[in-house]
Amino acid sequence: MPASEFSLIDRYFAAHGLHRADVALGIGDDCALLVPHPGQQLVVTMDTLVANVHFFANADPEGLGHKALAVNLSDLAAMGATPAWATLALTLPRADEDWLERFCRGLFALADRYQVQLVGGDTTHGPVTTITIQAHGFVPPGLALRRDGAQPGDSIYITGTPGDAGLALAAAFGKANIAADDHAYIQGRLDRPEPRLAQGVALRGIASAAVDTSDGLAQDLGHILERSRVGARVEVDRLPLSPALIASLDRDAAIITALAGGDDYELCFAVPLERAGQLEGMAADWECRCTHIGVITAEPGLQLVRADGSAFRLERSGYDHFG
Amino acid sequence: MPASEFSLIDRYFAAHGLHRADVALGIGDDCALLVPHPGQQLVVTMDTLVANVHFFANADPEGLGHKALAVNLSDLAAMGATPAWATLALTLPRADEDWLERFCRGLFALADRYQVQLVGGDTTHGPVTTITIQAHGFVPPGLALRRDGAQPGDSIYITGTPGDAGLALAAAFGKANIAADDHAYIQGRLDRPEPRLAQGVALRGIASAAVDTSDGLAQDLGHILERSRVGARVEVDRLPLSPALIASLDRDAAIITALAGGDDYELCFAVPLERAGQLEGMAADWECRCTHIGVITAEPGLQLVRADGSAFRLERSGYDHFG
Numbered sequence: 001m002p003a004s005e006f007s008l009i010d011r012y013f014a015a016h017g018l019h020r021a022d023v024a025l026g027i028g029d030d031c032a033l034l035v036p037h038p039g040q041q042l043v044v045t046m047d048t049l050v051a052n053v054h055f056f057a058n059a060d061p062e063g064l065g066h067k068a069l070a071v072n073l074s075d076l077a078a079m080g081a082t083p084a085w086a087t088l089a090l091t092l093p094r095a096d097e098d099w100l101e102r103f104c105r106g107l108f109a110l111a112d113r114y115q116v117q118l119v120g121g122d123t124t125h126g127p128v129t130t131i132t133i134q135a136h137g138f139v140p141p142g143l144a145l146r147r148d149g150a151q152p153g154d155s156i157y158i159t160g161t162p163g164d165a166g167l168a169l170a171a172a173f174g175k176a177n178i179a180a181d182d183h184a185y186i187q188g189r190l191d192r193p194e195p196r197l198a199q200g201v202a203l204r205g206i207a208s209a210a211v212d213t214s215d216g217l218a219q220d221l222g223h224i225l226e227r228s229r230v231g232a233r234v235e236v237d238r239l240p241l242s243p244a245l246i247a248s249l250d251r252d253a254a255i256i257t258a259l260a261g262g263d264d265y266e267l268c269f270a271v272p273l274e275r276a277g278q279l280e281g282m283a284a285d286w287e288c289r290c291t292h293i294g295v296i297t298a299e300p301g302l303q304l305v306r307a308d309g310s311a312f313r314l315e316r317s318g319y320d321h322f323g
Numbered sequence: 324m325p326a327s328e329f330s331l332i333d334r335y336f337a338a339h340g341l342h343r344a345d346v347a348l349g350i351g352d353d354c355a356l357l358v359p360h361p362g363q364q365l366v367v368t369m370d371t372l373v374a375n376v377h378f379f380a381n382a383d384p385e386g387l388g389h390k391a392l393a394v395n396l397s398d399l400a401a402m403g404a405t406p407a408w409a410t411l412a413l414t415l416p417r418a419d420e421d422w423l424e425r426f427c428r429g430l431f432a433l434a435d436r437y438q439v440q441l442v443g444g445d446t447t448h449g450p451v452t453t454i455t456i457q458a459h460g461f462v463p464p465g466l467a468l469r470r471d472g473a474q475p476g477d478s479i480y481i482t483g484t485p486g487d488a489g490l491a492l493a494a495a496f497g498k499a500n501i502a503a504d505d506h507a508y509i510q511g512r513l514d515r516p517e518p519r520l521a522q523g524v525a526l527r528g529i530a531s532a533a534v535d536t537s538d539g540l541a542q543d544l545g546h547i548l549e550r551s552r553v554g555a556r557v558e559v560d561r562l563p564l565s566p567a568l569i570a571s572l573d574r575d576a577a578i579i580t581a582l583a584g585g586d587d588y589e590l591c592f593a594v595p596l597e598r599a600g601q602l603e604g605m606a607a608d609w610e611c612r613c614t615h616i617g618v619i620t621a622e623p624g625l626q627l628v629r630a631d632g633s634a635f636r637l638e639r640s641g642y643d644h645f646g
Contacts, residue, residue, distance in 0.1 A: 035364060
């Protein structure tokens with residue numbers, strides 16, 4: 001049964017329990033009133049997911065609620081920020097309360113885990129489900145992980161095992177087969193990416209540049225190279241491939257998926273040599289892997305090399321919406 | 324010719340000239356880095372416009388760029404905030420550079436006028452043009468114009484001439500005829516709403532409650548009544564109707580349009596009697612009209628009365644997306 005826009009908002013979004021001390025006024029007025037953290041920079045990012053473009057229209061709403069927030073928290077992680085608040089613009093073809101309830105369950109489970117409060121937004125009618133979230137966080141001045149600080153000689157690292165989400169996408173389009181035992185793991189990596197927030201904060205003062213791999217490792221690393229005006233040499237045989245990825249694809253296809261498959265939401269970052277020991281000491285305690293995959297070079301461009309020094313050829317570096 | 328997502332973003336959004344001192348890092352990284360104003364509260368609002376729901380798919384893109392930002396600045400005005408930054412999530416069926424250029428012209432003309440910098444966002448492909456903007460501003464603690472502060476006896480005011488945008492909508496759907504001389508004025512009121520930012524700031528410390536009339540005066544005033552747990556008596560013959568509205572509709576229909584037509588983006592606010600003189604003195608210098616239309620009552624509900632004291636009947640109070 002359709003409910004009115006306003007009762008929907010009240011019921012599903014405003015009623016949620018978490019209330020941060022830095023929120024003076026949350027959902028329910030023309031605007032939210034927020035109390036910035038003294039002496040810190042405000043870090044904001046906004047990402048949109050569109051049905052049939054970024055997710056299947058029949059996707060599990062709970063996973064979607066998780067993912068819509070996770071992709072934004074991943075951007076905060078890539079800046080080294082501590083998350084605080086989120087806003088949500090939700091366009092829906094109809095007021096489906098079952099869908100909303102499950103969407104909220106996924107969204108708020110992740111939000112609560114990182115103490116993120118939903119402070120505002122807009123719910124509108126439209127023909128295509130479209131989810132835009134803005135996440136807000138804080139970082140001390142000078143400590144944000146930007147894209148423009150990498151220097152030749154810095155070591156390049158990646159968290160987790162890139163390519164898993166790309167494999168799940170390939171399988172969804174009938175272009176790969178996943179062993180039954182690995183299916184839940186691979187699908188979870190696509191549907192429930194884990195924002196690397198603790199890793200991002202730990203990298204303050206350590207990493208010289210960082211990015212999250214939403215569009216594919218090669219393309220996102222390319223953003224660091226472009227902004228930092230440097231190049232990179234990545235040793236593709238060092239890429240940390242998951243057992244599921246290795247079992248599902250031949251080695252070259254697995255490497256290509258790790259380099260060019262999107263939707264991973266891992267952190268790719270550069271660390272000056274003198275801080276590499278400190279990084280590797282810290283990373284030994286992380287819940288996710290952290291793997292040294294290459295080096296920043298003065299020569300521009302991304303070189304992909306095998307263990308024997310031969311070039312590895314990659315046709316496509318990542319996802320482009322209008323390409 | 325389709326261009327890549329990233330070159331589109333770079334060309335149309337990042338290249339724009341305005342650079343505020345409180346933006347440490349704008350478009351081009353995983354997040355923007357912003358410097359909050361010391362001792363002030365951050366005020367945020369987010370509104371979405373969807374093609375064929377909030378605007379006609381063939382609408383003038385320049386007007387749309389203006390309006391998408393204006394509706395958000397209007398929410399800041401309704402809180403008494405000074406605007407600072409905006410983010411934009413833009414979903415487009417195709418990378419139409421002519422459309423983008425005109426959209427940006429409208430957006431940035433308004434942004435520049437109020438010194439608002441576009442600091443981030445997301446451009447995605449999708450079947451339906453969908454525009455979500457978040458606006459950010461500042462207000463000193465305790466001075467925000469909330470919805471929950473109205474008290475019985477407070478006077479109720481409205482800026483401008485409500486109903487003009489509703490008349491334009493009615494005409495677009497063939498339900499009203501506008502005299503040729505009035506057409507440009509009425510259409511401009513729908514397409515190019517002027518956020519009442521100067522008025523909102525002036526109302527700090529004066530108004531006890533405020534709201535902007537995006538969904539219709541009666542419905543939006545209803546939000547003040549609900550949050551403040553009060554009622555109101557509005558004298559419908561005091562409503563400031565524009566000459567164009569009066570010329571186009573019979574008197575009852577004009578009043579109904581002023582009360583229930585959406586998309587006006589005027590400020591409706593309450594002022595305690597002891598500050599009414601101060602308000603009316605200030606408002607004499609405003610560019611827009613400011614009209615006393617009624618009074619807050621202890622008895623709940625919205626009473627609409629004519630000059631002779633008889634009740635005015637309104638079937639529908641405003642716009643509801645899922646109603």
